[in-house]
Amino acid sequence: MNVQLSSQGPTHDEIDFEFLGNVTGEPYTLHTNVFTQGQGQREQQFRLWFDPTNDFHTYSILWNPKHIIFMVDDMPIRDFRNLEGKGIAFPKNQPMRLYSSLWNADDWATQGGRVKTDWSHAPFSASYRGFKADACVVTAAGRPHCGASVGTDVAPGTGAAGEWYNQELDLTRQQRMRWVQRNYMIYNYCTDPKRVAQGVPAECSM
Template structure:
């Protein structure tokens, strides 16, 4: 995500959210012949392995207390006593919120229900950034949900960069194994000095380990949490080939179950002690707790399933984009 996108993204919240176990999704294609007969092709998208519900470990925060609206006027609405929000995109504007605190590592999650129908060019993003403090040298960790141009299916894109390393895109794209427009689903970021993990409904889909090969581009400065909806036609649809069709506007994303746990950064504490490591962290500490510094065997199985069954693009395999792949791609 570039700087301009940072001021046009953000998402979150919903109480009374029912967690639904993943189910098999099927794609039905009907081919009609000249004689009126049709052939049905059924494709199973798969069922992920079970995984620990990390999102059950942390309390849900208040949207109106912990976030500030950053743009969108009436296109951003808070309801359910401050625990839920809706953000909309129309011809006039998108909408977005940002957390009032910056965090130096932690656990960050949002439950999101996406707009239905034709959504080409629409992007709903849940992400972390510090471009407001470091405009020329910022860090970022992104969930970007991309309205798709032909099949009308949403695509999940993850990305990250640190210290302004925006020229090296580290995008990976995934199919979702559920319909994200009918129910709320959880999108979670674990970020600490050990690794970054992207999880969907508590299933890890991507892990970025903080190794020497990537350390110079690893996000390391305190970041705020954002959620936005915006028009990404020139960026997300092959140079504007499939722009947003405002005949179908407004496009509205519903947000709920905000969780932010970790080290809230105190800008007045220049010593950094407010975010220093504990000598004996709890196992539930998302910064250094044993349950968050590395994946469990169960989580590794989920990660392998997501990457083998659902991933459709990785920058590490894009030799057309890079004459020389980034160093972390060739390091075991």
């Protein structure tokens, strides 16, 4: 299952949450990725510390001009920072829409394609509740209106509804994120030997 923010076109931006298939009884894998100007391959994967099929959980993306922060039940698991000053592209100029889909990725998502989709369990379904978007909407005139201020002439980041616009992780939440990464991260593109052999991605050394 895939939940993503995405723009359109060959140079699209994209921010992904993906739930990968598993063998019955094994932990589920949460896959995250960031595309900028059509270029992805910034994957990090985590073993969830709960069974996501047993109850509803909250999956959040805080996306502002300085950070893309992935959270599970308000626990930060990843922070992709804006390092444009170092020559690293950051998705901030293309409006994105929210999409959700179920798709067959068993050629790579299930243990590298070793486990195929069992279609006898179809049709597959996903349920959502409590959706909340505190976001800027770009109007036809190209002007952003944010949060509870949608439809009014309020600049991004102003007022209580726009606090997320300048939000970042404090020290305590940074420590929580590092704890999750130490204990539950199972893949990081920054340390993949095959990719590192071709050169460590620039943002990984900062």
